[in-house]
Amino acid sequence: MAGWTSYIPLLLAIAASLSLLWTNRWRYNIAAMAVLYLAVFWFVSQVWPIGLASIKLIAGWMAAAMLGASVTASERPEAAPPVLSSRIFRLVAGVFILILAISAAPQAAEWIPAPLPAITASLLIMGMGLLQLSTTFDPLRVIIGLLTILSGFEIIYAAVVSSVLVTGLLALVTLGLALAGAYWLSLTTSEEPV
C-alpha cells in the first residue's frame, strides 16, 4: 500500500497537466512542464535510486528551459488566450480523462507491477498529452504534448525497467524532442539559399 505521500506528486501532476490544457501562455506552460517533471521525479525516485531518478528531473527541466529560451529568442508574440468556451471544453475533457485514469488504474495495476498512484498519474499524464496533441497545430504545443506523453510513460516504465542505457536514451529523446521544438520555433518563412 503506497503511503499518502505518494498522492502529493499525483496532485502535482493533475494540477500541472490541467494547467497545460487551461492556458496557452508559454511562460505558464513551461512552468507547468517544470512541475510535471518534478512529479515524475518524485514517482521515479520511489522505485529507483535518487541519483538515477534525478536524470529524469534534469533532462525534463533542461528540455523545458530549452523551449523557454527558444520562445524568447524567436520573439514569438504571446498567443491570444483561448476563448472561455474553448477553455471549458478542454477542462471538461481533462476532467473526463482524469476520471478515466482513476477508473482504469486498478485494472492496469493487476498486471503492471507499479504503485497505484504512479499508474494513475502515468495514465492521466499520457491522456492529457494526447488531448493536447489532438487540439493544436502549434509546433510548440505539439512538442509540449509529446514531452507530456513521454513523461507520463516514463513513470510507468521506470517501475518495470531499470536500465542505465534506457534511462540515458530516454533522456536523449527528451532533449532531442525539445531541440526539435526549438529548431521548429527558429524556422523563418524567408527562403534561405541551400
Next chain:
Amino acid sequence: MSAPILWIVIPAGGALLLWLLRRNQTLCLILAAVLSFLLAALSVVIPIGETVNLGSLSFTLSSTLPVLGRRFVLTAGDQMMVTLLYGLGTVWFGLAILAWPHRLFPAFGLGMLVMLVAALAVEPFLYAALLVETAVLFSLPILSPPGRSVGQGLQRYLIFQTLAMLAILFAGWVLGAAEANPADTAMFQRAGIFLGLGFAFWLGVFPFYNWLPMMVTETHPFPAGFVLSVLPTAILLLGLDFINATGFLRASVAMFDIVRIIGVVMVVTAGLWAAFEVNLARLLGYAVIFETGFALLAINLNSLSGYLLLAASFLPRLLALLVFAFALSVLENQGLPLKLSSVRGMARSYPLTSLALLASLLSIGGYPLLAGLPVRLEIFEQLAVTSRIGLIGTGIGTAGFMFSGLHLLSELVHSDERTWHLSERWPQRIVLIGGCIFLVVFGIFPEAFYNSILFILQAFPQLF
C-alpha cells in the same frame, strides 16, 4: 576492432565531421557518398568473426560491442542489411548533388543511417525503438530545412513515430514478462497488441497513415523520398527481427490474418486515393502506403516464400521511389508546381523527367516489364490460394494505382506544341535515363537482382 565500431561509431564520427563542414555543401555530399560507399563495400568484403589477411596485416573483426551493460551485435548475417542501408546512402547522397544539395542533408542523413544500423544491431531488440526515434529526430532538419515552415504532416509524422517508440518499448517489457510466465496467455495478447500498435505507427499502417501524403507536400520531394525509403526499409527489417526472435508471433494465426486484412485495406485505399489524386507529391506518399501494403501481404504468408518475396521487393521498391523522387525534384527545382494540371504537355519540354515519372509510377503499380511486376504477380498468386477477397481487393487497389499512372500519361502528352526539346541538364538526363533503364532491366531479368538481396534473410534464421 569490432563490427559495431566500424559501421556505427566511425560513421557517427563522420556525420559529426560533416556537420562541422556543412558550409561546403558539395564537398559534404561527396564525402557522405564516399563514406557510405566505403562502409557498404567493406560490409561486402570483410567477413565478421573471421581472420582477414591483408599482406602482413592480419586482424579479426569481432561482432560485439558492449555499452552500459547492453550489446551492439553485428554478425555475418547482418552484413547484407548494413550493405543495403549504406548502399542507399551512397546513391541518395550522390544524387543529392543534382537534386537537393542542402547543407544539412549529408550530416543528418548519415546520422539517420547510423542510428538505423544501431537499431538493427542493439540487443535486446526493444532498445531499437529508442534508436529509431533518434533517427526520426535526425530526419527533422532534413524534412523541415530552414526556410520552410512546419506543417501538420511533419508534426503528425513526429507524433506517430514517438507514439510508436512508447508502444514498442512497453511491448518489450510485456513480452519479457510473458516469457517469464508462459501460462499467462493474456500477457502474450497484450504484447501482440502493443507490438502491432508500435509497428502500425512506425510504418504508417492503416488507419495511421494520413501523415504520409501530407508530409510529402510540405517538404522537398528528394529528402521526403530519402526518409520514406530508408525508414520503412529499416523498420520492415526490424519487424522481421521481431518475428524471428519471438516464437509466439510466428505461431499466431490471428496476427497474420490481421496483417493480411490491413495490407489489403492499405493497397485498396492507396490505390483508390492515388487514382483521384491531382498532386504529384502526394502520389509519392500514396506510393509508400501502397508498397507498405504489399510488404504486409508478403509478411502475412508467414512462410519462406513470403519472406523471400518481402526481401525481393526491397530493390524494386527503393529504385522506383528513388526515380520518382528524383524526377519530382527536377520539376520542383525548376519552380514548377507539382500538380497534374501543371505538367500538362510536359512530355515535350521535359521528356526524360516525364518518362521517369511514368516508369516509376507504373513500376510501383506493377505494370508488365517493369521492376515491380514479378513480386506483385507472386503475391497475387499466393493470395489466390489464401484469400480470394484479399485478391479482389488488391486487384482493385492495383487498378487504381495503374489508373493514376495512365492519368499522368494523358496529362503529360496532352499538348498543342509541335516541337520537342530537352530542358533537363546533362547529368540529370543521365540519371533519369539510367533509372528508367534499371526499372526495365529489373523487370525483364528479375532473378539477376533478387539473388543478391535474398541473402538479407540470413540475419533471421528462425524464419526458415
